Amino acid sequence: MTAAPFIDAPVSALRRALDDKKISSVELVTLFLDRIAALDTSINAFITVDRDGALAAARAADARIAAGTAGPLTGIPLGHKDVFCTEGMLTTCGSKMLANFVSPYDAHVVSLLKAAGAVSLGKTNMDEFAMGSSTESSHFGPTRNPWASDHVPGGSSGGSAAAVAARLAPIATGTDTGGSVRQPASFCGITGIKPTYGLVSRYGLIAYASSLDQGGAFGASAEDCALLLSAMTGFDRRDSTSLERPVEDYAAALHAPLADAAKPLAGLTIGLPKEFFAAGMSDEIRAATAAALDQYRKLGAVTREISLPNANLAIPAYYVIAPAEASSNLSRFDGVRYGHRAATYADLDDMYCKSRSEGFGAEVQRRILVGTYVLSHGYYDAYYLQAQKLRRLIAEDFRRAFTECDLIAGPTSPVTAWALGAMRDDPVQMYLADIYTTPVNLAGLPGISHPAGFDAAGLPIGLQLIGNYFAESRLLTATHHFQQATDWHLRQPALLTDAQK
Ligand code: GLN
Secondary structure, three states, X not given: OOOHHHHHOOHHHHHHHXXXXXXXXXXXXXXXXXXXXXXXXXXXXXXXXXXXXXXXXXXXXXXXHHHOOOOOOOOOEEEEEOOEOOOOOEOOOOXXXXXXXXXXXXXXXXXXXXXXXXEEEEEEOOOXXXXXXOOOOOOOOOOOEOOEOOEOOOOOOHHHHHHHHOOOOOEEXXXXXXXXXXXXXXXXXXXXXXXXXXXOOOOOEOOOOOOOOOEXXXXXXXXXXXXXXXXXXXXXXXXXXXXXXXXOOHHHHHOXXXXXXXXXOOOOEEEEEHHHHOOOOOHHHHHHHHHHHHXXXXXXXXXXXXXXXXXXXXXXXXXXXXXXXXXXXXXXXXXXXXXXXXXOOOOHHHHHHHHHHHHOOHHHHHHHHHHHHHHOOOOHHHHHXXXXXXXXXXHHHHHHHOOXXXXXXXXXXXXXXXXXXXXXXXXXXXXXXXXXXXXXXXHOOOEEEEEEEEOOOOOEEEEEEXXXXXXXXXXXXXXXXXXXXXXXXXXXXXXXXXXXX
């Protein structure tokens, strides 16, 4: 059996191969586990690989397939970002604080995917507590970009994005608080969707900034993302912000009959915020974005200029609100019940202080300090309250924009993947790179990033589409039709043509 056709195949083809008994789930999972063993020492996309658990789940999936009770993801391997709790397995959140934490329960997303018969290969690397845009702040070392090993994969879900880009897993979960699904998808040349806030349960998702955190899906294509996202959504009473809505079959919607096959996007108006095309973006990203928009027009969409006048305030607002919530959420890591505890300490205060100083890395400590500062008496009004007002203005901008267009498009990031270490001494520079993604989280809207070209160094460029609340299907369908007409999403990093296939 040769591995290549299965390693490269879209999830729908893997489904057919499993159902037609061309390959068993055990064989398929073994191919990916072997590939991880061969390639991940250099990429570092996984923190934990669960070989035994994956093979046991694959055997159960094979039984379901044989019994004729398989669903779309039964027997399909995937990776979980290490921010999702997994029963009986390490869940580290990329932190020394949780380096030995074995969760007693599964996150809602994890149990939904288990119930669907998907096979978890293990847990993927991430910025510590999902704080970052590069996956360099992980306690377990940085993940490397499969397109250029001396560059970052983006973050904070960089392990999941790199795993899918390197085909160490066909699909993977992620979370997006300020861009952590869309930006690494763009840096790694894959597709990633962050749904409307509340669509994916946050139960068992280790909290960073609860009013912004949202689970999302990575795949090589919109169709693969659609299959994964459909299986991740659904009301969960254990998350008080979970929305009670019927689960949509996003993949089926991609294949809805078209009035005009040559113009599948006829009737779609795409808004182009003038603020997203101002200075600050590289010429190569500008050119790739323009070419992608031309393609959307060829497919029948109409584009028009719109304005999001407060979008440039998203970074200051986000970098007050997210650390404020983080400082509160992370106060639970006190060294008492679980997590890292200092070996020696004088008294209770000293134990808290030492445990947290040793357990948290520099970026997490920076955010806790910023967060407690902006929430403190005397500064709350000046920072936190102002940021909340900006958040409302940004959401209002989008509400107005969506009276003029169906989707909003622009680059996912103003830059392509930077060199490892390039932003080490300048955290603010890294924050600024989140300019196009953070407004979407502040408004609670869905967004997708899909491949749209490469820069001169051969690093991927992503295009972001933003939808109104619950427009996931529209985002995925637009991306799907773009991908039917282009091949950016089919390009693969050079390591995939090597001997491991
Ligand atoms: N880069 C942003 C941050 O550092 C977003 C991270 C995320 O979405 N988890 O907070």
